[in-house]
Amino acid sequence: MGAAKDMFYSNDAERETLNKRVRPSDGQMDLLRQRKDDLEAHLKRDIPVRCGVQVSMWLQGSYKLHTLIRPLERQDYDVDMGVYFEWGRASEVKLSQDELRSVLQDSLQHFAEGDEYVKSVEVPPKERCSRAYYEKHLHIDLPGYHYSIDTEETRLATLSGGWEMSDPEKMVDWFQERLDGDARAQARRVVRYLKAWSALRFREDRSAQPSSLMLTVLAVNAFVEVAQDEGLDDDDALGAVIDEVFDRLSASSVVENPVESDQDRNLNRLGDAEFRRFMDALAELRGIARSATQADEEADAVAIWTDAFDYLMPLPDIEGMVEVDSTNSMVLVTAPIVRVDVSAEQGGVPRRVFQNGQVDLAYKGEWLRFRLTNRQYLPRDAVIRWVVRNLGQDAYDENDLGHSNLDDGTYHDEHAEYHGRHFMDCEVRVDGRIHALTRIPVAITRTELPPRHPANRPAYTRLRQRRR
DSSP states (O other): OOTTHHOOOOOOOTTTOOHHHHHHHHHHHHHHHHHHHHHHHHHHHHHHHHHOOOOEEEEEEHHHHHHOOOTTTTTTTEEEEEEEEEEEOOOSSSOOHHHHHHHHHHHHHHHHOTTEEEEEEOOOOOOSSOOOOOOTTTEEEEEEEEETTTTOOOOEESSSSSSEOOOOOHHHHHHHSSHHHHHHHHHHHHHHHHHHHHHTTTTTTTGGGHHEEEEEEEEHHHHHHHTTTTTOOOOHHHHHHHHHHHHHHHOSSSSSSTTOOOOBBBBOOOOOHHHHHHHHHHHHHHHHHHHHHHHHHHOOOOHHHHHOOOSSSSOOOOEEEEEEOOOOOOSSSOOOEEEEEEEETTTTTEEEESSSEEEEEEEETTTEEEEEEEEHHHOOOOOOEEEEEOOOOHHHHHHHOOOEEEEOOOOOEEESSEEEEEEEEEEEEEEEEEEEEEEEEEEEEEEEOOOSOOOSSGGOOOOHHHHO
């Protein structure tokens, strides 16, 4: 049984879990559907007028497979909607791939001119799709296809390579058929965990980040082999899948496309150097997973998993923890003691000071300085890591779940932005491992920071000098 299973997934929708933190909320999915529906309605009206060809739409990719994750590390929601231009041998109008892409791009730009939510359209268009950028960290990709009404074959229009045989609908069919119905939901969660790890791990090296489709195919095939019929908890299932994927890629870097009719046979588009960096990261993840799944205590397992999932990984409801010597229960590392100064400006004069392990009140717009008061009692080789874990609807709506900073200094500054109860976790790390941790709950009120010197003060606050 996975010691950290309750931190990965729970049937309780209110509980903070890794799955909840990486998965889009119902409200966000409704917003994505609305943006998609508006664009779809326009294209169905506009494209036939432009070229005399009827079109249909088909959602594909992570949105269709239900493996979409919320944007992390300055990335976007990525919604893929195929636009299928339908004609056959007897049709009066037939388009070249260049003509098809031109019609699609022009129609998208026309839509963007009249839609208040579209920020821009990518110009020139991408090799395999047109793209619209929206508010709220969203872009919609529109690959253009020719669907033959005679043979039912589907061809993708590319800018430089002509037509490519490609049928995303068959990828969805493969996904559904490859997994048993009861195990499908857990497989989707495992895919989301891996995609979240990938977004965090390659935030500074996007060229070595595998595609979402590559990760999905690898994870699904591995899940079927090692987890589907085993009744594993999510953390153990993830660990087993990581092992299987690593062994599979160590044998061959080719990731076979399960849709045999597709022209693109190898889903691994990483170059040799990029693939080596990806495998190094995967080996690191395998070591983390093995250590975490072998831990007996929840707090120990979660502390290890944070090396993979950083601020996304929720922590148990504890005030803090320290590593102890199992032979004599002597504390090896002193727990960090943190004082919090709340000010109107960064580094300003404190308005309130909290030393009781929590911040009872901070206004939106205020600055919080977290000051480590016992640094001298910590090991000399210890590294201090400050981890913000944002909770609550405001942070979820903005897809800002937190961040982390390594800081060997004695203080760290943060800006109060979201209403709700959040956490600052002060970690003491030695040789890369958490040896001690102190949690500071922070309560932020939705009320804006009161003006320091109100322009229209009540009369009774004014002081007048009396004439003698």
